[in-house]
Amino acid sequence: MKKILLFILLASICQIAFSQNNTNSKDPEQTIFVYGGNQNLKFTQYVADLTQKKNPKICFLPTASADNENNIKSWNYFCKQLGLTPYILKVWVASNKENKSFEDILLNMDAIVVGGGNTLNMLGIWKAQGIDTLLQKALKKGIILAGGSAGSLCWFQSGISDSRPVKLSVIDGMSFLPFSHCPHYSDKLKKEVYHEQIKNKTIKAGYACDDKSGILFRNGKYIETVSLNDINNSYYVALNNGVVESTKLLTRILVNKDALSVEDYKSVVVNKSLKEYPEINIQDSPLDAFISFKYLSVNGQNSKYKKISCFSMQSRLNEDTPNTIVDNKTRDKHLNTVVSKVFIYNDLVAGVVNRMHDYYGLWFFYQENGKWLNAGEYFGGATVLEAEIAFRENAKMHLGKVKKTIMEK
Template sequence: MLPGNTSPVIINYKLLKLRKIYLAILLFSCCFSGMAQQSGTTAVTRTIFAYGGNYNKQFMRYVIALTKKKDPKICFLPTATGDNANYIIAWYAACEELPMRPYVQRVYVASYTDKKTFEENLLSMDAIVVGGGNTLNMMAIWKAQGIDTVLRKAYNKGIVLAGGSAGSLCWFQGGTTDSRPKDLSIVQGLGFIQTSHCPHYHSEPLRKPLYFENILKGRLSPGYAIDDLAGIVFENEKYVRSVAVDEKSNTYFVSVIDGKVDEKLLTVREILK
């Protein structure tokens, strides 16, 4: 080192130090990325498609699209109708000629005939569609059979969850149901979406006024109301978009503002074909 000429050495030292820091950061990033890939911690999108009424070909095409897979495996859960045979036949008919592989998961089964668990079957699917019917009975059976826990695992795994009527109500905190004699009553859902929900919003006259009353009195939290031929997509528990089969069907967010019920019409982004 020459006296009085230290600047070039200092500059090179600084550059060397920065280079070491850069290489250390790069090495750490590569190691972290490799560990993430080995542990399978890739980003997962949790998706729910809730529609107000029964399934149809338009809704099923949309479920297929949401899986982002070719020829996806889609399983129907007809628990709310007690695994009704006619309902299952109608499901297979709705899936005819669609680019998917339809399955049905019955709950009225026996160990002698069914050699795979509910978890093994459901977690092998690309999407799970829940049918309508008696919501209270369905929720009780799911809890007894552990299917509620399996559906949570499916949701966290990124398997698309869908359904209408009881099959949409189940994903929310709760809502009104016709599962008991005489009057509509409140039922608790799985709570994947932390709001209330009202299916059949305009097709059944008692639904809307009772939904308003329950939200206004605090029995239900603010939430989403859906007409029979409309639906809402949620991703990672957040509202993403509304779709419908026709221009007359809509979705809404119902809340309380200044002590009064507020019904917000949500824009339908797409008319399903």
């Protein structure tokens, strides 16, 4: 009996030791996040969140755009907005003992983000410089890889690119992900060529992303799709019985963590054009204030802007601004403005979503001394929902301005 108990005890100890060794030797997760268009603030935040670190080190590779300074400036701006230290790996450099090696830079990051541009040229440079090998080491080490456009296509086995002259073509990527890929899938021509190549079996089935949509992969497997609005999506595209099928993936729309919840504010659906309202000049409600403001634009009464603007804007407006003559084309444009929704937060801040042409503007209004006053326009986005998200993410900041004004008075 004692021998049996001793055997069971030894077996248990061995099992625990084996389990611990397995845990300790477990390879890091290999994480890749791709998106269809250019870099933006929210996807940068998404990558930072993936690291699960308070102050992650994220390196930007602008190789595909030939280390374009404007792209680097955009990256620096995003990092500043997020409170991150901007790291950049440039390839157009000369030997210098003070420079760190590509390996020292890349393999000491928490994440690496690749920008857009010419995918084919980028991959050629990476291969010549050994950066492709370093990126593979980074992935195996658990460093997150990400990017959009050229910065998404490069991780896949193959995909559709405009890197060659004359027409779109198939290029080979680094095969970190065993699928084909099509960024900018919202582009009709890219979509058609991608489908054609899959149908011809030139490339295998894969994933496509609209410009403002992205996909997260872990260990080579699909995890989730995220988007900035409700019209940009990602898809799994495959050949089924000779027919190319594009399956839209379930999408989670990204909203900043400190944004208002939908229960925090009032929402009123309007869906009327300005020309359906009589000309007024009152500020009893956010809608009245917006209608009044737009009619001033229709009539070219620039000198009255200051009187219907909030305190924080008045100091920036010139009350001596002369009136202007508005031509019929401009007048029609303003009168055809469609008011979609009105949002009110804390009875002090309001947002009016309006559509002109192919985008939705978001005008903020503040309540001061019982009147709703113009507080300026904010780019809402491509859809009403995107504009509403912009309101949710900025309303608290505007409320702070209102309260500051009240205190100063």
